[in-house]
Amino acid sequence: MSASTSTMIDDGRMPLTTVKVRHLKVPIVLIVVTVLLGALFALVPRSGESTFRLGDASSVIALPDIVLPTALTCWVMLALLAILTAWEFWEAWSYRRVPLWLTVAYGAFGVFAFLVWAGAGGLVPVSSLLVGAVSLSVPLVFGALGGVIGERAGVVNVAIEGQFLLGAFSAAMLSSLTGNPFVGLIGAMIGGVLVAFVLAAFAIKYLVEQVIVGVVLNVLVTGLTGFLYGALLVPNEAQLNNPVRFERIKIPLLGDIPILGPVLFNQTFIVYLMFITVPLVAWGLYRTRWGLRLRAVGEHPQAADTVGIKVNATRFWNVSLAGAIAGIGGAYFTLVSVPQFGKEMTAGLGFIALAAVIFGRWDPIRASLAALMFGFVTNLQNLLTILRTPIPSEFMLMLPYVVTIIAVAGFAGQIRGPAAAGKPYIKG
Structure with a gap:
């Protein structure tokens, strides 16, 4: 980052200083990514053709496959990425705000170029890739929404992982006992509330460091659910760990739309609930009295207290x-994704959701899109394994976490969260 300073005179009395700042972090990240892609295409060249399948066997409207020459398409896309990188660098160097669409376009073209390289001699099922990405993103989206609400209120919700685990455990057990997935969903929400209740009590009432409380809660819930899994669920698997899951609900006509139909309109109840919850939280946060008070206690609790808002x-x-x-996100693991609860089955996704909160700038829509991106990368890892790309399997497992680090460090490092997040409020 570099800066230049200019001075103006206001009515000949007082000098006003205007500071222009160049934000070069994002262009530098794009330069690094472009160079790495170029090195990949040059050092590990792939020939033949890459086939993209737009439909699937259940599609009513059949779409033809798209077949592209692998090497030529890769180099053309790399040239386009270089142009976009230079454009973004020039915008930043000229002290202008870089358009968001430019970064999004770079990401889309970059992923497409990589898929063309990875799909050489193979088949890339576009519809299945997107369906899998949405499925893997659902718990991340709910976790990110929980993180946004918590931090906007002034409490850093590091305990998302624990809320996922207890939610998944409660959902599996209650759905198994009652034979009703909706009861399991309610149980998952209660489980998430219990973890959040302990976090709030220690962080708000007893003024304990919030991050430490969140980490301890994650360890506690991991151990507790692991113990209960071995003591209760394993010996009584048929009665307590055989949940009735949500079935897919296909919306007539809309579910038959090519590509987008299976992704958006042939999903389970929890996915449709996610489609409603994201805009509802965004609207409530910025358009209602609840949202105004929530943001007030997270940004300036002293000012909120003076106007009669009970901060704590x-x-x-x-x-x-x-x-x-966040508990709803935990329910997705056992009521949709996996047919039963497993020990430590959330596998650290609560921390990925927390990263989505930061990358999404504490905004519900942005955080949800970030969660979708992480879900896409995770599903891409599975696809690359199937395509047998020459990338080591160890790197495949690292891919979602590498992308998370790059996203948070490269794109979100220049932003500021809610001013009072993580700071306890003592009245008077």
């Missing part, structure tokens, strides 16, 4: 709401 009570109930939403 507002924080407490909103952290509990965040836990309930």
Whole structure:
């Protein structure tokens, strides 16, 4: 980052200083990514053709496959990426705000170029790739929403992982006992609230360091669910760990739309609930009294207190709401994704959701899109394994976490979160 300073005179009395800042972090990241892609294409060249399948066997409307020459397409896309990188660098160097669409376009073309290289001599099922990405993103989206609400209220919700685990455990057990997935979903929300309740009590009431409380809760819930899994679920698997799962609900006509139909309109109840929850939280956060008070206690609790808002009570109930939403994400593991609860089955996804909160700039829509990106990368890892690309399998397992680090460090490092997040409020 570099800066230049210019001075203006206001009415001949007082000098006003205007500072222009160049934000070069994102262009530098794009330069590094472009160079790495170029090195990949040059050092590990792939020939033949890459086939992209747009439809699937269940599609009513059949779309033809798209067949592209692998090497030529890769180099053309690399040239396009170089042009976009130079454009973005020039915008930043000229002290202009880089358009968001430019970065999004770079990401889309970069992923496409990599898929062309990876799919040499193979088949890339576009519809299945997107369906899998949405499926893997669902718990991340709910976890990110819980993180956004918690931090907007002034409490850093590091305990998302614990809320996922207890939510998944409660959902599996209650759905197994009642034979009703909706009861399991309610149980998952209660499980998430219980974890959030403990976090709020220690962080707000007893002023304990929030990050430490969150980490300890994650360890506690991991050990607790692991113990209960071995003591209760394993000996009584048929009764307690055989949940009735949500079935897919296909919306007539809309579900038959090519590519987007299976992704958006042939999903389970929890996915449709996600489609409703994201805009609802975004609208509530910016358009309602609840959202105004929530943001007030997270940005300037002293000012909120002076106008009659009960800061700690507002924080407490909103952290509990965040836990309930994250608990829905935990329910997805056992009521949709996997037919039963498994020990430590969330595999650290709560921390990926927390990264999505930061990458999404504490905004519900942006955080949800970031969660979708991480889900896409995770599903891409599975596809690359199937295509047998010459990338080592160890790197395949690292891919979602590498992308998370690059996204947070390269794109989100220049932003500021809620001013009072992580800071306890003592009245008076």
